[in-house]
Amino acid sequence: MLSGIMYTARDQAHKRLIEAVKKGKRLPFDLRGQVIYYCGPTGTPKGKVIGSCGPTTSSRMDAFTPILLKKGLRGMIGKGRRSKETIAAIKKYKSVYFLAPAGCGALLAKLVKESCLVAYRDLGPEQILKLEVKDFPLVVGIDSRGNNIYKEEY
């Protein structure tokens, strides 16, 4: 169970973050010590904090992840396998990769206490949100020593 702050980012947000890193620009939030959740939620229904918000396939972010880890990112939450390079980077930077219950976006929505826009509003569902969650049910997929819950990498 994980409680606290996390930032949503998926494909296009990653692409932009990496572009910013390469150009030496300031990132929209301080990556150091933070957790990224690979998630693009549905719109927020009236009276709710957030819509359905389960994890998306992590491997699509593999090309970007080592660079973000180098910049101080501490953890990631998603679903499925990671690449060899990502696993090596997780080990090198003593980070951690969690698995969230995939396809359970409605259940997870109930555990999000606050949500606010951080950056890239124009990306729609791929914008970066800051979420405060309580008791997110997670499983450690890859730990800081590089131990992998799955037998193979992607």
Add this chain to the structure above:
Amino acid sequence: MRTIKADNITKAVADLTLKANCSLRSDLLGLIKSAYKKETNKKAQAALGAIIKNARIARQEKLAICQDTGLPLVFVEAGQNVKVLGDFRKAVMKGIALGYKAANFRKSIVYDPILRGKPVYEGAIIHTDIVKGERLKITVMPKGFGCENKSQLKMFLPTASIEEIKDFVIQAVKKAGPDACPPYIVGVGIGGAADYASLLAKKALLRSLYIPTLKLEKDLLKAINALSIGPMGLGGRTTCLAVNVETYPTHIAGLPVAVNISCHALRSASITL
């Protein structure tokens, strides 16, 4: 000749988007519940328990079962004696947009596949079959892309054995591994041409999931479950909930086989007007 107003089609489609996205199919939920009872791996059972709980919350609170409310696929069986008053295609598209907007479902479609751009609601795919009669059956299937990305097509030699076909299907699931939200429902299309085999594989997912009708379906289900990928990829006996195979005549020179994998949140809803 029976007439149906375009507005009625729009309303029906809008309702279907809500039903499909928020209420898990009863045949599927039945299979998940029975898998939950039979599952011996604790982690796998917990993952199945979360799926059941998620389905309940989604239905009660009208939340999308999955945030990936998919690319909406619309299957239409149009009776040849039905006359639509108005623009049929526009009516369907409008219904999708209306339903998705009203429920605040995710915009998961980019208008230009190469330039990408800001996601929108417009871009549903409509498959139409002309059938006998004067009814109009509409099915909406919001297909998530985590699993759609694992689709496969292979043009086999006409002399290929059934074992080679089985192996292709099993390998497709093995390749998807834990990434596409197992336990899976596997649709297989055999025959036709490259395009039609793919369509058959997709249509196979619309069929009732309860009972395998072909020996091939039983064999595949058993073999795929022996992969022990399990719910969330954490092992266990529940890798696949059902395998549905559809076949069609094909050319003497070929044997197309398509595999369409669905995540455990296989969503569809139908109405007959």
